[in-house]
Amino acid sequence: MMTEVKIEKLQKLDQETLERLIEIYMNAYEGMREYGGEGESYAKRYLRWCWSKAKDGFFVAKIGDEIVGFIVCDDDWYSKYEGETVGAIHEFAVDRRYQGHGIGRKLMEKCLEYLKGKRIELWVGEKNERAKRFYEEYGFREAGKHGIWVRMVKPAEKVISADEK
Numbered sequence: 802m803m804t805e806v807k808i809e810k811l812q813k814l815d816q817e818t819l820e821r822l823i824e825i826y827m828n829a830y831e832g833m834r835e836y837g838g839e840g841e842s843y844a845k846r847y848l849r850w851c852w853s854k855a856k857d858g859f860f861v862a863k864i865g866d867e868i869v870g871f872i873v874c875d876d877d878w879y880s881k882y883e884g885e886t887v888g889a890i891h892e893f894a895v896d897r898r899y900q901g902h903g904i905g906r907k908l909m910e911k912c913l914e915y916l917k918g919k920r921i922e923l924w925v926g927e928k929n930e931r932a933k934r935f936y937e938e939y940g941f942r943e944a945g946k947h948g949i950w951v952r953m954v955k956p957a958e959k960v961i962s963a964d965e966k
């Protein structure tokens with residue numbers, strides 16, 4: 802089944818798509834309500850904000866025509882903690898029914914390709930051990946805390962151009 806997963810840039814955020822993303826956002830965080838899926842009207846506003854802020858880095862995972870997960874990658878985020886513009890991951894969620902099959906990895910790889918050469922910042926719930934471990938595997942490290950949130954940063958990797966090789 803999982804060989805059919807395709808990662809695509811989201812083309813438009815129409816009503817039907819927005820509703821599906823809200824559904825994923827709500828069920829992905831089941832059991833971790835303090836970190837996401839607070840409520841549908843919040844989710845709607847938040848996902849619309851993500852779309853307006855990072856259209857070019859809004860990637861969805863699809864099985865056939867169905868969206869099963871998404872990641873929102875921003876290539877132009879001013880981080881007050883870093884004191885500079887960095888890459889950022891604003892949201893990352895896979896439908897609960899499809900978690901644990903490598904879809905999150907596919908989305909993350911797309912994101913890292915999109916944000917190549919940039920320092921990347923994200924925030925994760927302090928008790929969200931699974932997500933923290935997942936990010937650590939990709940080189941993110943804890944860089945600070947704010948309430949229930951942990952800030953993680955992945956340093957920029959030097960991109961070697963062809964003529965430097």
Ligand SMILES: CC(C)(COP(=O)(O)OP(=O)(O)OC[C@H]1O[C@@H](n2cnc3c(N)ncnc32)[C@H](O)[C@@H]1OP(=O)(O)O)[C@@H](O)C(=O)NCCC(=O)NCCS
Pocket residue numbers: 829830837893894895896899900901902903904905906907923924925926929931932935
């Ligand atoms: C984090 C998330 C997006 C990962 O997506 P996913 O499709 O489940 O991830 P993958 O299947 O690619 O798994 C990646 C790794 O997570 C871990 N993992 C996956 N399923 C797991 C499970 N059921 N139990 C424990 N660890 C698991 C494994 O380390 C796995 O590595 P492996 O490929 O070596 O087995 C998804 O779990 C999710 O939506 N979580 C809730 C929302 C969230 O926490 N978002 C990020 C907050 S900032």
